[in-house]
Amino acid sequence: MSLKALFYVFIFSTLSWGQAVRVTLNVNSDLVDQTNINPVKTLKKAAQDFLNNTKWTSSRESNAAEIDIEMLLTISSFNNNSFAASLQVQSGRMVYNTNYNSPLVNFFDESFGFTYQEFQPFYFDVNRYNNNLISVLSYYINLVIGMEMDSFSPLGGTSYFERARTIANAALASNAQGWQANQAQNGRYDIIGALSSTAFNDFRYLVYNYHRKGLDTMTDTPKEAKEAIAAQLITLENLMLRQPNAYLIQAFFDAKAEEISQLFSDGPGVETKALLRFLNRFVPSMSGYWSSITS
CATH class of the missing domain: 3.30.413 (Sulfite Reductase Hemoprotein; domain 1)
Known part of the structure; x- marks a missing residue:
């Protein structure tokens, strides 16, 4: 699927x-x-x-x-x-x-x-x-x-x-x-x-919220699920300001970039301006994926 x-x-x-x-x-x-x-x-x-x-x-x-x-x-x-x-x-x-x-x-x-x-x-x-x-x-x-x-x-x-x-x-x-x-x-x-380290708890909470409050609810409430995923991704901003080269976050986006791109380029429309600003600022290496996200 x-x-x-x-x-x-x-x-x-x-x-x-x-x-x-x-x-x-x-x-x-x-x-x-x-x-x-x-x-x-x-x-x-x-x-x-x-x-x-x-x-x-x-x-x-x-x-x-x-x-x-x-x-x-x-x-x-x-x-x-x-x-x-x-x-x-x-x-x-x-x-x-x-x-x-x-x-x-x-x-x-x-x-x-x-x-x-x-x-x-x-x-x-x-x-x-x-x-x-x-x-x-x-x-x-x-x-x-x-x-x-x-x-x-x-x-x-x-x-x-x-x-x-x-x-x-x-x-x-x-x-x-x-x-x-x-x-x-x-x-x-x-x-x-x-x-x-508790310093990376924001990342670990993202892993939970992205999947349980986002993807796991996609079939029932796709618009709300997409909004939840966008909001959760943006919560990484403070951590990425403190740890701009953190390998864990890099590996997360290596795994998720294509999925995020597909999520926000199709299906129910949601506000993505803040998400795009975040992604293009903090994960510019994946800009090829972000370019397909509709704003």
Whole structure:
């Protein structure tokens, strides 16, 4: 179902509710100049099994929709048991009473190194650093679940952000690549530090209000839903003045720009002048999307 169809068609589907986290892991080794890529194949299977066989959510969270996560692990090089790679993580969030999956997360981890010996077991302990690949994958799983939970209840993902921070602290103590504070704008330690800080609560409340008071009400009251989304986006202004280069906000708009553009270029008309001023001022890199918003 397209986003535009939300304005016109009521599609009531029975959503599958539970605690499952389903991960699709794709591994790209096109950059690797190796005659033997069997280690890459066994790595993919081991990581995929680890991601899908580990219980990531607690039984008390029975109201959360099943979460589908896509990961793309791009291997740039490997020598013996040492790998260099990048990772893209994407996930969506189902909108109530529709089969529309709203993009929620689009993180890109530019580079990290890890070791992997064929057929080694993947063992995860949230309080103990074991392997950089396991820590990175587990960190992003908890980050995505936390964002998903935030979208269903105010600050609902706190426990998962705390777990991600525990993972980051354990990895930081190991001096593994990509975990140092202030290492990069999109460094893992700084991302979870922001999500754990009350200074970013406005962002987390936006995630909730955008989805629960906006998209989830779109089929019943589309005009009011659009007005709520516009108002909530503008609430980020103070945070963006304080943190103009915050990676979390950049990643949010990377995931949402096309959706926002479609929302406000079709369907019931709402006042968008204030929204356009905000978007063009604070997210000018996405001006190609904002140009289609009707004022």
